[in-house]
Amino acid sequence: MTETDERRAQRLSKMERLRELGIDPFPPRACLTHTAAQALAAHVPDAEQQPTVTVAGRLVSVRVMGKSTFAHLRDSSGAIQIYLQRDVLGESSYDVFRQQVDLGDFCQCTGELFVTRTGEITVRVTAWTFLGKALRPLPEKWHGLRDTETRYRQRYLDLLANDEVRDVFVKRTRIISAVRRFLDGRGCLEVETPTLQPIYGGANARPFTTYHNELERTLYLRIADELYLKRLIIGGLDRVYEIAHNFRNEGVSTRHNPEFTACEVYEAYADYHDMMALVEQMYSQVATEVLGTAVITYQGQTIDLTPPWRRITMRDAIFEAAGIDIETHREFDGLVAAARERGVDLATQPTWGKAVEKLFDQFVEPNLVQPTFIVDYPIDISPLAKKKPDAPHLVERFEFFIAGLECGNAFTELNDPLDQRARFEQQAQAAAKGEDETQPLDEDFILALEHGMPPTGGLGFGIDRMVMLLTDQVSIREVILFPQLRD
RNA sequence: GAGCCGUUAGCUCAGUUGGCAGAGCCCCUGCCUUUUAAGCAGGUUGUCGCGCGUUCGAGUCGCGCACGGCUCACCA
Numbered sequence: 001m002t003e004t005d006e007r008r009a010q011r012l013s014k015m016e017r018l019r020e021l022g023i024d025p026f027p028p029r030a031c032l033t034h035t036a037a038q039a040l041a042a043h044v045p046d047a048e049q050q051p052t053v054t055v056a057g058r059l060v061s062v063r064v065m066g067k068s069t070f071a072h073l074r075d076s077s078g079a080i081q082i083y084l085q086r087d088v089l090g091e092s093s094y095d096v097f098r099q100q101v102d103l104g105d106f107c108q109c110t111g112e113l114f115v116t117r118t119g120e121i122t123v124r125v126t127a128w129t130f131l132g133k134a135l136r137p138l139p140e141k142w143h144g145l146r147d148t149e150t151r152y153r154q155r156y157l158d159l160l161a162n163d164e165v166r167d168v169f170v171k172r173t174r175i176i177s178a179v180r181r182f183l184d185g186r187g188c189l190e191v192e193t194p195t196l197q198p199i200y201g202g203a204n205a206r207p208f209t210t211y212h213n214e215l216e217r218t219l220y221l222r223i224a225d226e227l228y229l230k231r232l233i234i235g236g237l238d239r240v241y242e243i244a245h246n247f248r249n250e251g252v253s254t255r256h257n258p259e260f261t262a263c264e265v266y267e268a269y270a271d272y273h274d275m276m277a278l279v280e281q282m283y284s285q286v287a288t289e290v291l292g293t294a295v296i297t298y299q300g301q302t303i304d305l306t307p308p309w310r311r312i313t314m315r316d317a318i319f320e321a322a323g324i325d326i327e328t329h330r331e332f333d334g335l336v337a338a339a340r341e342r343g344v345d346l347a348t349q350p351t352w353g354k355a356v357e358k359l360f361d362q363f364v365e366p367n368l369v370q371p372t373f374i375v376d377y378p379i380d381i382s383p384l385a386k387k388k389p390d391a392p393h394l395v396e397r398f399e400f401f402i403a404g405l406e407c408g409n410a411f412t413e414l415n416d417p418l419d420q421r422a423r424f425e426q427q428a429q430a431a432a433k434g435e436d437e438t439q440p441l442d443e444d445f446i447l448a449l450e451h452g453m454p455p456t457g458g459l460g461f462g463i464d465r466m467v468m469l470l471t472d473q474v475s476i477r478e479v480i481l482f483p484q485l486r487d
Numbered sequence: 488g489a490g491c492c493g494u495u496a497g498c499u500c501a502g503u504u505g506g507c508a509g510a511g512c513c514c515c516u517g518c519c520u521u522u523u524a525a526g527c528a529g530g531u532u533g534u535c536g537c538g539c540g541u542u543c544g545a546g547u548c549g550c551g552c553a554c555g556g557c558u559c560a561c562c563a
Contacts, residue, residue, distance in 0.1 A: 004497060006497095006532075007513085007514065010515080061524090063522045064525090065519050065520060065521085065525075065526085066519035066520065067520045068519090068520035070523065071523095081522085081523075083520095083522085086520075087520080102514090117522085122521085137497050137513065137514080139498050139499090139513095140497080140499060141513085141524075142524060143498070144499085146498085146499065146500095148556065149554070149555050149556090161498090204562085205562070205563085206561090248562070250561060250563095251560075253558095253559095253562085254556095256561090256562060399563095406562090437562085460563085464563085475556095485555080486553085486555085
């Protein structure tokens with residue numbers, strides 16, 4: 001028998017003993033009057049008479065001193081110390097606690113509050129009941145749980161053992177809730193669009209493919225909500241947003257999980273400048289609500305999210321960083337030659353726009369520490385964005401970067417159905433040339449556009465990355481409760 | 488998909504030149520009625536990730552595989 005089995009057998013036999021004593025090891029309910037935090041708050045300083053409370057929680061520490069025992073019960077509000085005395089509880093009740101209750105079990109304790117010699121508010125237990133048996137031991141109390149694999153695969157142990165992990169996920173929830181509050185406050189309507197889509201679109205990414213047996217058709221897990229949300233703009237819902245999981249069949253890394261949470265926002269009668277204002281207001285407001293400040297620290301760097309953020313065109317950003325003016329190299333070959341002088345090979349890039357993007361990734365992106373909007377992108381890498389009226393090789397698009405992380409993407413939406421069709425066709429040509437991730441022609445979306453769509457600003461940003469930023473985490477797996485791992 | 492690093496008790500980790508598998512915590516027994524990393528005395532605990540090989544002998548050396556981490560590529 002392995003040690004694990006022995007430990008489990010010990011606990012099983014304690015459970016059986018409880019049953020023999022007429023105690024249900026898994027009673028159906030508790031009956032408490034205070035959470036741990038409420039009980040601590042209920043203590044009245046300097047009063048003779050203290051309130052009597054009933055608290056419940058998981059037993060997380062025990063200190064036995066013969067005929068009396070100190071222990072801590074923990075619930076989600078915190079931990080509270082309990083004090084059990086043999087002459088108060090009676091021999092049998094005290095001995096059952098001592099002999100049949102293990103660390104990790106759940107108990108409920110009733111008693112008057114008092115303060116110990118060392119100043120800790122404590123429940124002097126006059127009655128206790130058993131609430132639930134743990135058949136396996138919890139991670140060790142000093143060092144907690146370090147093993148990354150166990151932390152991710154058995155996240156419940158991680159949450160129990162590591163307070164800072166728990167804090168990250170509590171913050172994650174608060175961040176998402178603050179985002180909702182912000183968008184609701186602007187009059188945006190939160191909507192839900194399909195996860196299972198007959199045709200994928202709205203981003204350049206490889207989809208997951210699935211099959212509906214009854215409909216006898218292939219469906220795709222969404223890679224973005226974009227095309228559905230724009231249909232809603234066409235339908236007269238002038239401000240909509242969705243917070244949803246996207247699924248991309250691509251590499252897994254510290255910054256990429258196959259399913260991740262994105263928020264997309266669309267506002268009729270707005271453009272990409274309005275979306276920039278939205279982004280900087282939202283980030284600073286969410287940070288202030290959740291962290292109490294818009295000045296954050298990420299991996300030792302101080303980052304100020306207070307608006308306005310720096311705005312710089314992609315052309316100027318590349319010129320600043322690499323000394324190459326993409327506007328004087330509008331021909332693919334010329335740009336490749338200019339880049340070669342800087343030691344960068346762009347010859348393998350399929351188009352001028354892709355080459356520009358590569359230059360940007362190489363020279364600019366890693367250095368964008370303070371929040372920055374990069375504005376005006378090449379058209380061939382932006383098939384859903386509106387052309388710049390005075391520069392039709394570019395579109396009204398921005399991405400924003402914080403701490404070197406790409407945090408979101410937005411544009412003035414393309415609402416000309418004929419131009420949209422032409423863009424899809426360019427994507428098809430790129431696909432024919434062997435480009436991996438292109439957007440398929442969505443006839444149903446074009447049909448929607450042909451019914452008329454107002455000028456619209458659209459935005460997508462990664463919730464996981466926002467959480468990483470605001471909780472100072474390097475890996476996306478630290479902000480997703482159950483990240484994808486190999487089996 | 489490629490490169491590098493890692494995997495030893497339930498947890499956190501040592502393990503020397505290839506020579507009996509270790510520590511702390513946990514757990515068990517005893518003592519202890521204000522402890523809190525409780526203390527004191529004693530005790531149990533292993534598929535050294537998996538497989539193959541080299542060797543008299545492998546946790547240790549070699550090869551393969553699995554999983555994890557980091558970097559790169561793709562991407563948000």
